[in-house]
Amino acid sequence: MKDKSVAAIVILLLAILSLVLVYSTGETGDLGNKTELNVYSEGPIPLRDIIGDVQTTEYYKGYDNQTLSWMESLGEKQVFSGDGIFVVMDDSDAGKLRSEYVCDAYIVETMECTVLENRSLGDIEYQRDILLVKDVKYLGEEIHYLAGS
Numbered sequence: 001m002k003d004k005s006v007a008a009i010v011i012l013l014l015a016i017l018s019l020v021l022v023y024s025t026g027e028t029g030d031l032g033n034k035t036e037l038n039v040y041s042e043g044p045i046p047l048r049d050i051i052g053d054v055q056t057t058e059y060y061k062g063y064d065n066q067t068l069s070w071m072e073s074l075g076e077k078q079v080f081s082g083d084g085i086f087v088v089m090d091d092s093d094a095g096k097l098r099s100e101y102v103c104d105a106y107i108v109e110t111m112e113c114t115v116l117e118n119r120s121l122g123d124i125e126y127q128r129d130i131l132l133v134k135d136v137k138y139l140g141e142e143i144h145y146l147a148g149s
Contacts, residue, residue, distance in 0.1 A: 033114045037131070039087055041107035041141065044078035044094040047071065050086060054121065064122030067130060074132065080109075085129045089113075093136035104146050110139040 051071055054060045071088070078094035080087045093113070100107050113133040121128040 034112055035115050035133075036110060036112050036139070037082060037085070037087060037133075038108050038110050039080035039082040039085075039097070041098055041100040041102075041109050043080035043097070043099055044089075045081070047074060047077040047079050047088055050079050059126065060121065060124055060128075062122060062124045064120065067119045067121055070119060071130060077132075084127055085131055087113075088130060088132045089134065089136055093134060096136045096138050098138070098141065102143075105143050106146070107141050107143050109141045112137040112139055 051068065054063050054068055054071075074088060076091075077088045078091055080089075080094070080097060097109055097111060098107075113136045115131050115133050117132040119130045121130065
């Protein structure tokens with residue numbers, strides 16, 4: 001009877017270890033880190049231009065100095081803006097999005113990407129998060145016509 005109990009426990013432990021092994025070696029990749037974001041098509045804007053605006057425009061008064069220093073450390077990157085966000089990426093990822101300027105409308109582009117880092121510009125009147133992303137995949141766009149056009 002004692003041998004059967006030990007054998008049952010060993011089989012149960014092997015089953016649990018097998019499940020853990022299968023789960024840990026499965027193809028998880030960046031699946032948990034993939035995020036869908038919406039940005040405006042009027043871009044890309046060089047990161048150095050955004051940094052200059054933050055430093056000199058009253059709109060960003062009270063910005064977080066650490067976040068700005070971090071932005072400066074990123075070097076030559078490109079930015080697309082969205083609702084409350086600046087999405088920072090390298091040139092090759094920025095080239096995967098469309099850059100369209102239109103009158104009497106605005107275009108919202110949807111992309112999938114991996115968010116590497118998310119920082120805030122601080123306690124300013126109009127909150128902005130700065131998202132550093134990679135592996136951008138263009139998913140589509142929506143055109144929003146302005147009233148009266």
